[in-house]
Amino acid sequence: MISKMMKWFFWVVLPLFLVIGAYSWVFTQETKKEASQGATQPTEATVVKPSVSEGSEATKVELKLDKEIYKGGETIKISGKVPPGMKVNFIEITSIDSKVQVSRLDRKDFKFYLSKEIPAFYHIVINEDYVAKIDKNGTIEEKPVKEIYNKWKANKKWKIGEFMKETNADIAFITPPKLISEIKVWKTSISKAIIGSRGEPLPSLTDKKEIKKEAARLIQTRMKDLPKIFSLGKIKTNEDGTFEYSFKLPDNAPPRSYTVIAVVNKEVKSEPIKLTVDVSFPKIYFPVAGTSTNFLGPLILSLAICTFGVLMGAGGGFILNPLLIMIYHLPHGVVAGSVMPTVLFSQATGIYNYSKIGFINWKLGITVGIFMALGGFFGPLLNQFVTLDEYKFVFGIVLLGLAALMFWQTTPGYIERSKKEKAILEEFKKRAAAAKKAKEEQKS
Amino acid sequence: MKMKFEFWGETFEANMIIGALGGFIIAVAASLGGFGGGPFVVPLMTVIMGLPIYVVVGSSLLAIFFNTLMASSRYYFFGQTDVLLFIIMAIGAVSAGFIGPRIAKRLSPIWVKRIAAIGCTYLALKLLNVPFIP
Numbered sequence: 001m002i003s004k005m006m007k008w009f010f011w012v013v014l015p016l017f018l019v020i021g022a023y024s025w026v027f028t029q030e031t032k033k034e035a036s037q038g039a040t041q042p043t044e045a046t047v048v049k050p051s052v053s054e055g056s057e058a059t060k061v062e063l064k065l066d067k068e069i070y071k072g073g074e075t076i077k078i079s080g081k082v083p084p085g086m087k088v089n090f091i092e093i094t095s096i097d098s099k100v101q102v103s104r105l106d107r108k109d110f111k112f113y114l115s116k117e118i119p120a121f122y123h124i125v126i127n128e129d130y131v132a133k134i135d136k137n138g139t140i141e142e143k144p145v146k147e148i149y150n151k152w153k154a155n156k157k158w159k160i161g162e163f164m165k166e167t168n169a170d171i172a173f174i175t176p177p178k179l180i181s182e183i184k185v186w187k188t189s190i191s192k193a194i195i196g197s198r199g200e201p202l203p204s205l206t207d208k209k210e211i212k213k214e215a216a217r218l219i220q221t222r223m224k225d226l227p228k229i230f231s232l233g234k235i236k237t238n239e240d241g242t243f244e245y246s247f248k249l250p251d252n253a254p255p256r257s258y259t260v261i262a263v264v265n266k267e268v269k270s271e272p273i274k275l276t277v278d279v280s281f282p283k284i285y286f287p288v289a290g291t292s293t294n295f296l297g298p299l300i301l302s303l304a305i306c307t308f309g310v311l312m313g314a315g316g317g318f319i320l321n322p323l324l325i326m327i328y329h330l331p332h333g334v335v336a337g338s339v340m341p342t343v344l345f346s347q348a349t350g351i352y353n354y355s356k357i358g359f360i361n362w363k364l365g366i367t368v369g370i371f372m373a374l375g376g377f378f379g380p381l382l383n384q385f386v387t388l389d390e391y392k393f394v395f396g397i398v399l400l401g402l403a404a405l406m407f408w409q410t411t412p413g414y415i416e417r418s419k420k421e422k423a424i425l426e427e428f429k430k431r432a433a434a435a436k437k438a439k440e441e442q443k444s
Numbered sequence: 445m446k447m448k449f450e451f452w453g454e455t456f457e458a459n460m461i462i463g464a465l466g467g468f469i470i471a472v473a474a475s476l477g478g479f480g481g482g483p484f485v486v487p488l489m490t491v492i493m494g495l496p497i498y499v500v501v502g503s504s505l506l507a508i509f510f511n512t513l514m515a516s517s518r519y520y521f522f523g524q525t526d527v528l529l530f531i532i533m534a535i536g537a538v539s540a541g542f543i544g545p546r547i548a549k550r551l552s553p554i555w556v557k558r559i560a561a562i563g564c565t566y567l568a569l570k571l572l573n574v575p576f577i578p
Binding site for chain 2: 101116196284286287288289295298299300301302303305306307308309310311312313314315316317318319320321322326330333334335336337338339340341342343344345346347348350351354355358359360361362363364365366367368369370371372373374375376377378379380381382383384386389391392393394395396397398399400401402403404405406407409410415418421422424425428429431432
């Protein structure tokens with residue numbers, strides 16, 4: 001009897017305490033740090049105020065839009081006037097109300113960066129005739145922007161910082177540093193990750209220059225492909241200084257306010273001008289994913305895939321998650337975090353139904369369950385640390401394993417065995433139901 | 445380390461080191477990817493731990509539930525759960541739970557599994573960026 005209790009303690013109670021203990025410890029650590037940083041916040045927040053353009057009347061850029069309210073997929077007609085002899089080289093478009101959380105693990109120094117204020121939509125149009133000037137130790141080198149763009153576009157491991165430096169696009173990277181008040185930083189280590197923590201909290205980035213650098217990297221982490229953030233466009237500037245450009249908003253553009261800024265060079269640029277994107281039913285905006293789509297799309301996808309999942313005897317998540325990433329380009333963290341809880345209902349009803357007929361061995365289920373909970377504690381953290389490509393790789397391997405399992409279940413040997421086992425299972429279920437009934441009758 | 449337990453009058457013995465380690469690894473992969481993990485836990489318990497299927501069906505569900513609950517709450521606290529997307533996905537998943545079994549009666553499970561195996565392989569190759577996959 002005592003040994004049985006010891007075993008219970010060892011396998012169930014102790015791990016449970018460990019999990020809960022680690023969880024609460026990590027949680028208090030993170031909130032403590034947040035609270036202490038929050039206290040110093042307000043004084044620094046005032047520093048990051050939009051700077052008023054210092055240009056006089058002569059060097060001001062006028063900017064106009066054809067409408068105030070747009071819908072996703074519509075074209076914004078941008079026009080205006082620049083001082084004679086100048087040209088509009090960049091146009092920056094930012095969604096300032098719809099923001100998303102983006103995090104990134106820097107593999108060089110194992111720092112984990114997180115910001116909740118990354119614009120859900122960001123774009124810089126670069127004039128395709130622009131010739132970039134690169135300062136190389138005092139000598140200025142000139143290079144057509146087209147060349148640089150195509151070079152980086154072909155590179156899968158492109159770097160936003162270097163790209164912006166080479167194309168001079170960093171002078172048009174104006175709004176994100178103003179929008180983002182702080183970027184949280186953690187120093188991760190394996191020992192911290194094992195207990196489920198992001199790492200040792202470091203002071204947040206509040207310096208404007210540092211925020212600018214890291215904001216660009218976080219935007220790259222979120223949008224991934226270079227053409228999604230930067231595009232080459234024919235910004236036509238006439239001789240009298242008037243210019244015009246048509247920008248097509250993507251279909252999945254997030255709602256609410258945006259700003260547009262036309263940039264000539266570091267000194268000469270327009271005031272930010274506002275526009276509103278309207279997202280109306282049946283299109284809806286997913287605030288964490290940062291995209292707007294017709295809600296019927298994901299609904300039908302989920303229904304079809306989950307039905308197929310029921311037929312093949314596996315949850316829908318296996319197929320649903322990669323499809324959500326491939327079709328809607330949602331971040332892998334959001335996909336995993338939103339699809340995972342959907343199976344809770346079916347699992348709970350399943351457990352309830354099995355427990356009613358006494359068909360669950362609690363000792364076995366809980367013991368394995370504790371270790372699965374530990375795994376479930378660790379996995380979501382790992383999800384933040386991996387890149388999309390690594391996520392796809394792991395998922396691909398898992399799917400190959402699943403395919404092999406499915407195939408094995410169609411082999412004659414397995415079918416023969418499973419027939420016998422199913423018969424026993426049915427027999428046991430009948431017995432269980434009968435016993436349950438008998439018990440209830442006895443009670444009444 | 446063996447664990448003894450009783451199920452419907454029979455006594456079973458299972459190697460819990462394999463169970464714990466296997467469960468942990470499956471749970472990490474499942475919560476990283478955001479799927480259930482049932483198709484992996486059941487073979488772990490039947491084939492590797494050597495338990496009969498009637499012991500496993502209910503108990504494996506309980507074990508997976510622990511993982512799903514923990515991972516879901518972790519994702520929620522990390523701010524990675526889009527509640528709107530979750531609701532839409534849940535509507536689809538719950539209705540699939542009603543529709544699925546009705547269709548299942550008319551289909552050969554062997555063929556469904558074969559098609560699923562091909563589908564999963566195709567998707568896996570796409571995810572692994574294997575060249576020449578349309």
